[in-house]
Amino acid sequence: MSRLLVVDDEANIRLLYSAELTEEGYEVETAATISEALEKLAQQNFDLVLLDIKLKNESGIELLQKIVKERHDMPVILCSAFSSYKDDFSAWLADSYVVKSGDLTELKEEVKRVLEKKAQRRAAGL
Amino acid sequence: MDWECCWDRDTVVMGECPNITEGDEDLLASKARRILEKCCECERFRRDLGRFNESGHPLAPIFAVLHNDYRRQKSQIQSLVSFLDSKTLETRFLHELGSVLQSSVDLDEVLSVALTAITAGKGFGMNRAFLLLADQERHLLRGHLAIGPRSIEEAGQTWQEIVSNDMDLQTMARSFQQYKLRSERDKFQDILDKLVVPLDDLNHIIVRVFEDKYPLLVHDAFNNPAVDPAFARLMGVDTFLVLPLISRHRRIGAIIADNFITHRPITDDDLRSIETFAFPVAFAIERASLYDRLQEQVDKLQLANQKLQEQQELLVRMEKMALVGRITSSVAHSIRNPLTVIGGFARSILKTTAPTDAKRGFIESIVTETQQLEGVLDEVLTYSDSLYPTRDMWDVNQLVETAQREIQDRLIRQDFTVHSHPGQNLPPVWVDYKQTAYCIRTIILEDMDGLEHGNISISVAQHGSEIDIRIEDKDRKLSEDELEAMLTPFAETCQMGSGLSLALCRSMLDKQNIPFLVVAPPEGGVVYTIKLPTRKEELL
Numbered sequence: 179m180s181r182l183l184v185v186d187d188e189a190n191i192r193l194l195y196s197a198e199l200t201e202e203g204y205e206v207e208t209a210a211t212i213s214e215a216l217e218k219l220a221q222q223n224f225d226l227v228l229l230d231i232k233l234k235n236e237s238g239i240e241l242l243q244k245i246v247k248e249r250h251d252m253p254v255i256l257c258s259a260f261s262s263y264k265d266d267f268s269a270w271l272a273d274s275y276v277v278k279s280g281d282l283t284e285l286k287e288e289v290k291r292v293l294e295k296k297a298q299r300r301a302a303g304l
Numbered sequence: 305m306d307w308e309c310c311w312d313r314d315t316v317v318m319g320e321c322p323n324i325t326e327g328d329e330d331l332l333a334s335k336a337r338r339i340l341e342k343c344c345e346c347e348r349f350r351r352d353l354g355r356f357n358e359s360g361h362p363l364a365p366i367f368a369v370l371h372n373d374y375r376r377q378k379s380q381i382q383s384l385v386s387f388l389d390s391k392t393l394e395t396r397f398l399h400e401l402g403s404v405l406q407s408s409v410d411l412d413e414v415l416s417v418a419l420t421a422i423t424a425g426k427g428f429g430m431n432r433a434f435l436l437l438a439d440q441e442r443h444l445l446r447g448h449l450a451i452g453p454r455s456i457e458e459a460g461q462t463w464q465e466i467v468s469n470d471m472d473l474q475t476m477a478r479s480f481q482q483y484k485l486r487s488e489r490d491k492f493q494d495i496l497d498k499l500v501v502p503l504d505d506l507n508h509i510i511v512r513v514f515e516d517k518y519p520l521l522v523h524d525a526f527n528n529p530a531v532d533p534a535f536a537r538l539m540g541v542d543t544f545l546v547l548p549l550i551s552r553h554r555r556i557g558a559i560i561a562d563n564f565i566t567h568r569p570i571t572d573d574d575l576r577s578i579e580t581f582a583f584p585v586a587f588a589i590e591r592a593s594l595y596d597r598l599q600e601q602v603d604k605l606q607l608a609n610q611k612l613q614e615q616q617e618l619l620v621r622m623e624k625m626a627l628v629g630r631i632t633s634s635v636a637h638s639i640r641n642p643l644t645v646i647g648g649f650a651r652s653i654l655k656t657t658a659p660t661d662a663k664r665g666f667i668e669s670i671v672t673e674t675q676q677l678e679g680v681l682d683e684v685l686t687y688s689d690s691l692y693p694t695r696d697m698w699d700v701n702q703l704v705e706t707a708q709r710e711i712q713d714r715l716i717r718q719d720f721t722v723h724s725h726p727g728q729n730l731p732p733v734w735v736d737y738k739q740t741a742y743c744i745r746t747i748i749l750e751d752m753d754g755l756e757h758g759n760i761s762i763s764v765a766q767h768g769s770e771i772d773i774r775i776e777d778k779d780r781k782l783s784e785d786e787l788e789a790m791l792t793p794f795a796e797t798c799q800m801g802s803g804l805s806l807a808l809c810r811s812m813l814d815k816q817n818i819p820f821l822v823v824a825p826p827e828g829g830v831v832y833t834i835k836l837p838t839r840k841e842e843l844l
Binding site: 281282 | 636637642650678682
């Protein structure tokens with residue numbers, strides 16, 4: 179079972195993603211801040227991080243940069259309220275990005291796709 | 305002894321002396337003046353003097369000597385006065401010329417004055433004058449301007465006009481600059497084009513004049529070994545003078561002048577007069593050229609300053625853009641999260657709600673309404689993003705392909721087939737990539753809206769300086785009202801979309817000055833055409 183870490187400062191979003199993705203068969207952990215996310219990443223194994231860009235007084239991009247630097251094999255999907263974050267080149271470091279929506283179909287499809295891609299890379303020994 | 309002349313009489317009456325005419329009445333009673341001014345030149349007096357000489361008087365030969373010497377000195381004085389008069393005229397002319405040249409920094413005015421001075425009757429009175437100017441690197445002398453008639457008929461007409469107008473030099477030069485400068489240049493263009501002299505060609509007569517730094521009168525040009533035969537043929541005259549224009553050791557140019565029409569001989573006196581004219585002309589030409597260059601630099605500086613101001617304005621705009629970006633990001637975050645939570649949980653609840661449950665309809669309404677609000681939010685945010693397009697040169701085929709790929713899932717889900725016809729050898733287009741791609745995506749999605757399957761054709765082709773992206777759906781049927789409503793913001797149609805998307809596309813493309821045409825023929829089908837520019841100027 180793949181383990182996902184959802185990082186979002188909105189409790190209701192964490193709750194929604196957690197419920198929906200658990201129903202899809204994933205084991206989901208959540209974090210509200212960058213420090214909490216880093217702590218969990220250091221202590222537990224995850225297969226993928228779902229990361230909100232705009233955290234309270236923090237930038238999800240900072241966490242993305244740290245993950246890419248320290249855990250380069252960890253895929254990250256950026257979740258954002260507004261597509262203009264694509265203009266930030268740092269956001270290109272992410273494996274995928276989705277615009278938040280009440281319809282979680284796209285999010286679920288991206289999670290599946292990115293995890294499959296990670297599995298393929300592992301199988302290929304990359 | 306009876307004297308034939310009236311020199312021995314104190315007074316005479318009018319008619320007694322053949323040399324006293326009307327206007328000389330005061331000499332009738334002035335014996336001394338009459339003798340000096342009239343008698344000494346009178347034949348009667350000479351005969352009286354001869355008779356006196358024959359009389360054997362010892363003073364007679366002395367009188368003859370004095371008389372001859374007096375006449376010689378008088379002739380000398382007259383010729384000196386004449387010379388002085390001509391020099392006075394010349395000095396006045398040079399003074400007038402100098403005043404005009406000193407007061408002008410307009411190169412065309414200076415050249416007009418110089419050439420007018422050479423050819424005007426009040427000036428040096430030559431028939432034609434050609435001005436050659438050195439290029440900036442001082443490698444070549446090139447024919448720049450010429451003045452004068454090309455035929456006897458034209459000469460007669462021009463000189464008649466000059467005589468009847470009776471203008472001073474400055475007025476004449478101004479008139480020339482205003483009415484004739486261009487036509488004279490055109491008239492002599494064939495000769496001017498061929499008047500090209502390399503300044504390192506030391507054998508050329510003009511370059512040699514620079515070495516001597518003195519005007520040269522060239523005689524027998526057609527047979528003169530010092531003159532290049534081609535140059536002599538070009539000038540078409542046997543005699544001409546070459547005037548070097550040198551200012552502070554710099555070779556500014558040269559003037560060639562001749563009497564092509566009248567063939568009046570050019571004298572050494574002409575040459576000396578014209579020599580004094582060379583320096584102020586050379587100096588004025590150099591000063592006017594420097595002023596021209598200075599003006600050019602000032603213009604460049606002004607342009608740079610203008611660009612700097614534009615950059616500053618752009619910076620201010622960019623700051624505003626950043627502010628707009630921050631505001632929209634904040635608004636998006638504040639609205640999107642609650643919508644996501646409401647819509648998301650409504651869908652979750654819906655999944656576990658039985659179809660027969662009375663509340664299912666309410667939950668479905670929440671899902672639909674949040675979905676619609678999300679759509680409106682997307683459009684509003686995209687619109688705010690579109691306020692400041694960022695343009696660059698892009699490959700239009702790639703642009704269409706990317707836009708199509710981004711909606712590939714939706715195309716498959718709705719069983720839509722897209723037939724692509726990319727253009728061949730197309731130049732890049734000058735557009736905001738993100739916005740144009742959004743418009744292509746939106747047009748296709750709006751066309752697909754509400755349909756379960758269909759066919760769309762996308763073709764790219766160049767028409768003149770524009771590249772057309774043509775999106776066609778032959779199956780879609782739209783009335784004129786529906787078409788109009790579709791392109792009007794917030795006007796909902798039964799047929800298609802939320803009513804904002806295509807209007808937003810039009811607004812975005814309008815901001816880039818990109819024409820967007822939608823045509824729905826009565827027989828059916830819809831054709832959307834976006835005409836993309838290939839040149840930056842078309843957007844200015």
